[in-house]
Amino acid sequence: MDAKEMVPQEKKEVKRTGEEMRPGPVFIPAVDILENQNEIMILADMPGVDGKDVDIDLRNDILTIRGPVSPVEDEKEVSVYREYSWGDYFRQFTLAEVIDQGKISAKMDNGVLRLNLPKKEKVKPKKIEVSVS
């Protein structure tokens, strides 16, 4: 198989600011940000997050994404080998475009969040007729 080899990435941890809700590490999800004429699309890798638990907040041009993770390991499970830790996902962006908040759509599929942010339609400038007497 000549498929390109993946370049491994460590999970990026958020530096604590003291404002978090729950104890434990918080991670920054890897994202792809795409834009066309009509919308901004954000795709975020947040494995372990349930669609109904994702929190998306947009105010003052700041977009905040929170993806809580519920524990996957049963109480009776004992750790044998651990390469990564569990934790909620959190990321913030400043948006340059004005978004039509009512039309934002979000979908979670297999640990990937797809967030569509349609741009607010720009009001066309009104042509002002000048009457000549």
Place this chain on the structure above:
Amino acid sequence: MAVIRWQTGPGEFPESASDFDRLRQGMEWLLDSFGSPSPGFTSRVFPSINVTEDKDYYYLRAELPGLRSEELDISVVGNQVSIRGERKIPVEKGEFNYHRREREDGGFRRTISLPMEIDSDKVSAEMKKGILKVTLPKHEKTKPRKIQITANK
């Protein structure tokens, strides 16, 4: 007199930095490139794997967002579990420009050796919310057997 320019590597610093700062930053850059790993260093392989156990099973978990079970290949031989696959990130329709591209795609392969032998016939795996969970029953013959002690009358 020769003027020596310090090689400073990625990242600029303001002109007002003293020569001592420049020297220190230059040295730190060299250490990052060739020195010991920084704290928090994790194994540089994908995907990261956690293994837990209870009395009868091993549980292997890996974070594989966006992977479909058809794109994964899991095999078990003796006490070794191999996970192989390829993540494909589809091109989005709609003539998009990318502002950021952080998510990786490509092929991966990992093999983990477990402490005890596994009953390969009864291994099961599920993919949920982008997390792969492989349930591996410990082989009967390697499970510790309770030994009866007969009392001598």
